[in-house]
Amino acid sequence: MNIFRLAGDMTHLFSVLVLLLKIHTIKSCAGISLKTQELYALVFATRYLDIFTDYISLYNTCMKLIFLGSSFSIVWYIRRHKIVRRSYDKEQDTFRHHFLILPCIILALLINEKFTVKEVMWTFSLYLEAVAILPQLVLLQRTRNIDNLTGQYIFLLGAYRSLYILNWIYRYFTEQHYVHWITWISGLVQTLLYADFFYYYFHSWKNNEKLQLPA
């Protein structure tokens, strides 16, 4: 494992911890999109099917369990927790996330490396992860006033994606040169979705202002 991959995994882990910290200690999910969180839970559930069939490493198994457990517990908190659910802004979080799922299923059935259940599910999870942040970004645009933890959560997610691209570049040059178009392109699309957010995040950080997105 190279340094970019490890740093990517750690920023991903921190992003989840920041979100859980916000929900668990402040008992608030204000500014957090349930739609995006549900999509992430689906992404992990379809991608980590190999957890019982293929053993890669203890690290790999533990991280998969953490991401599965955290994503489902975040969804549980927002939907069921008697205090947290009150802070959920249902009227603002209106992105029709179900309409993202069907195109991803069709795309995964058409464009995949192997036409097997596990492989199609894995490919579906890559396509879905690429667009899963969209409901969250739309919600941010609407709420405008973004609290620090929510801003950090999205920043860390974007950092994780950027580091994964550096990891693929590194792997391409240090390992056998295989081409992974599906992973690379969906990963690149996903990272580009953060470009706008990054711009305003760094802008507010540089000027020491509160993060605000333009209407």
Added chain:
Amino acid sequence: TDSNDLKDEL
């Protein structure tokens, strides 16, 4: 094993 199989990623 395929050393460059990205299935070892998360």
